[in-house]
Amino acid sequence: MAEESINIEKKKDDKSVKKEMMNRGAWTAEEDRKLAEVIEIHGPKRWKKIATKAGLDRCGKSCRLRWMNYLRPNIKRGNITDQEEDLILRLHKLLGNRWSLIAGRLPGRTDNEIKNYWNSHLSKKINQVEKHRESSRREGSRSKRRRVVGKARKEGEGEDSKSNGCEDSKDEFDHDDFFDFSNESPLTLEWVSKFLELR
DNA sequence: AAAGAGTCCAACCGCGACCAG
């Protein structure tokens, strides 16, 4: 028993020693160049191998992240447009915190970027909207309130359990309004239907 | 001008899924 815990501690130590030997923190232009070079030759797979071949003191994971979020071609940088924001909001309502799936529907955007955007912009926006609704609801009739909450609960019950963590704050979100595609262009509707078919 | 608060985003971490041996 005691020996086992000593072994576990030793394993931990080995791991942390290796970690300390790894280069961490911001990537330099030189590292980027080396990584891109190796990926050009071997392709973006076998990340551990890539890390070794590039001669970087980075783990494969770190290399993958750097490639996916920064070096990959066709990455769109800069401000998220209103259209993209709208799309993110809708997809998040549909999928929850499945950032990679959401990113898959936004060409050139990375899951990390969308996650960051959500955490810094949209979650606040939604909170504000909710606060506003909460205060206006207080002024409304009690009977109407009961109906709205009941509906929101019913709709929430069928949701993917994995997305529960982020759903509590949105239980009272106006689904009808949110998923009202009646004013959408045919193009938007096309991807929505394609998306739903895929799932 | 300086300090503290707030914001943004790149990068890390831990965990689960997948797959080859």
Add this chain to the structure above:
DNA sequence: CCTGGTCGCGGTTGGACTCTT
């Protein structure tokens, strides 16, 4: 089946930058 290695994902952190007082 089991196991170890690898990958991909979502959550979290830390530091640089900006804004406010």
